Amino acid sequence: MSSRREILFLQCIVLLALISVRIATQPHEISIPTDVQIVSAVRNVDLTTQIVKVKTDYELKNGGKEDLSSFVHVMSADEAARLSWMSAYESGKESNKFRVSRVKVKGASTEFVFHKIELLNMFVSGANIKLTVDYALTEYLVPSPTEIVQSENQLVIFSGTANVLSVYSVTKESCAYKIGTSKPISFTEMTPSKHTADKISYGPYENSKPYAKKAIVIHYENNAPFLVATMVERIIEVSHWGGNIAVEENVEILHKGAKLKGSFSRLDFQMDRRGARQPVIKTFKTILPAASDDIYYRDEIGNISTSNVYPRSDRVEVELRPRFPLFGGWRTNYVLGYNVPSTSFLYQFGFNFALKMKMMDRLFDNAVVEKLRVKIILPEMSKNIKLITPYSVKRLPDEVHKTYLDTFGRPVIVLEKENLINNHIQTFTLYYDFERIYMLREPLFVVAAFGTLFLAAIILFRLDFSIASKEDKETASGHQKRE
CATH class of the missing domain: 2.60.40.1730 (tricorn interacting facor f3 domain)
Structure with a gap:
């Protein structure tokens, strides 16, 4: 009887907690x-x-x-x-x-x-x-x-x-x-x-x-490009060993203007004299940080060579040209990646580090992003992780990213935000602790692996795997000397 009362009491507490949370979240x-x-x-x-x-x-x-x-x-x-x-x-x-x-x-x-x-x-x-x-x-x-x-x-x-x-x-x-x-x-x-x-x-x-x-x-x-990024996955990987931050964006875009009715004519498209007044997307310009290097632009077919990079004093402009013009209702996807030195975005005080980067890059003018997912991959053994964002975002459960020479895996912070425009290009700050001594783990693993391999080779070369006994070998060598 008492256990039943305890269960009812706990259910009441849970119900009251849910009601209070609901009230707190309402305007x-x-x-x-x-x-x-x-x-x-x-x-x-x-x-x-x-x-x-x-x-x-x-x-x-x-x-x-x-x-x-x-x-x-x-x-x-x-x-x-x-x-x-x-x-x-x-x-x-x-x-x-x-x-x-x-x-x-x-x-x-x-x-x-x-x-x-x-x-x-x-x-x-x-x-x-x-x-x-x-x-x-x-x-x-x-x-x-x-x-x-x-x-x-x-x-x-x-x-x-x-x-x-x-x-x-x-x-x-x-x-x-x-x-x-x-x-x-x-x-x-x-x-x-x-x-x-x-x-x-x-x-x-x-x-x-x-x-x-x-x-x-x-x-x-209104013939402006109604270009919408339906999904953007932005992966930021921090490397202390190489002093590098690798950024890769997987982007799915869709022209959400009036849909194209009928078939597409390449000849009519090339002869169209409306120029910028055409309701079609031929190219668009992405803005990257000024320190960006090793830029690549590809899709599921392979590398897309129809792009140009224009370095400026405070930014890098990348003119992207899809494999085909985008009319209303047409979609495509691509991958854009680059590297930046960690000295431009990573700040250190002893064992404490602060990563300061943009939530997203400027994909194109008057961009609309329906859904943005940001994954921040920190070095293995990072601890005491604290995130500060410029506006409210949804933080998903942390993930673990494993690559070569990792033992426990690297912590991955996952964020999501919907319905963004270029005003949302603001800086987040991610604090974490990392001891420099851990940078020696992977080189020591390599040294230990090669040392073990060489030691095994030495032992194997010194072992005798022949079938004949030692006395038979000495007898055979004595006969050879007499002859």
């Missing part, structure tokens, strides 16, 4: 102060590439009696589902970043998603402040039509709002969309709105209420 719920007002909101949206880049400048006024420490930013649930990057800072001072976290607002509709921006200084009563919020959306633009023939241009649809979504009342606001073409197919017209050159502007609107929403749709031509 924090907050209330919105009614005395905060947006004096001015100006939003600029760049729709010229496959990434939707949004920049909003706010001027806020605290009309309440209490000082505030945060501001709540709102976006649609559709945008939040494709949100890749978000940053907030004091206007004109981009280095002064604010902390951003997702929250829930009491009584708010599920069609909105909220982010709390924690200010560096208190927003005192009666004061005005200016701040800027940047964010980027991936795979948000929808090709329309979804299939095109080789000679057609790519058209896409953007769905958004003519005003700035807000949980506060807005005194004055405006939105501008840069589409990269002077002839949009169609766009939602409102009063006031205008189309000049490659920009569609809405507003200014005055005295907007909280949660006001003016939906718009823009249909326009």
